[in-house]
Amino acid sequence: MNIFLLIVVLFFVCFAIRSEIIEYNDAFVKCKPKTKDNLKIIKYKIENCLDYDLKTIKWRRVVISTILCIIIIFRKLPSSKEFLLYFFIIFITFYTSWQKYAKNYGVDALKYGKQNLRILGTKRTKIMNKINL
DSSP: HHHHHHHHHHHHHHHHHHHHHHHHTTGGGGGOTTTTTTHHHHHHHHHHHHTHHHHHHHHHHHHHHHHHHHHHSSSOOOOOHHHHHHHHHHHHHHHHHHHHHHHIIHHHHHHHHHHHHHHHHHHHHHHHHHHOO
């Protein structure tokens, strides 16, 4: 494999792994519950948790997975042309599959979660109105 291509691949793998670690560690910091949070803030935090997966940057995970697959399939690094060809094919396959999965299942989960939050809010309002009567 061309040394330049190897350096580029290693750079992207290191960048992707580092970014994933940082993103994962900071993912839910804003959403940690606090006892002093009011209902509006709690609702906001729950919505952030619900749509977190839809906001994630999936190409980095796909790059890591693609390179691992190529190494596992070949049991070594292939030539530059083979690597680029297989990288492109596997990357497109993984990325489109992951995006389709997220769209088909993540969107519904988010929609149902937000609907439940709205229902909870209306029920809370009704209860508060009955108490204030």
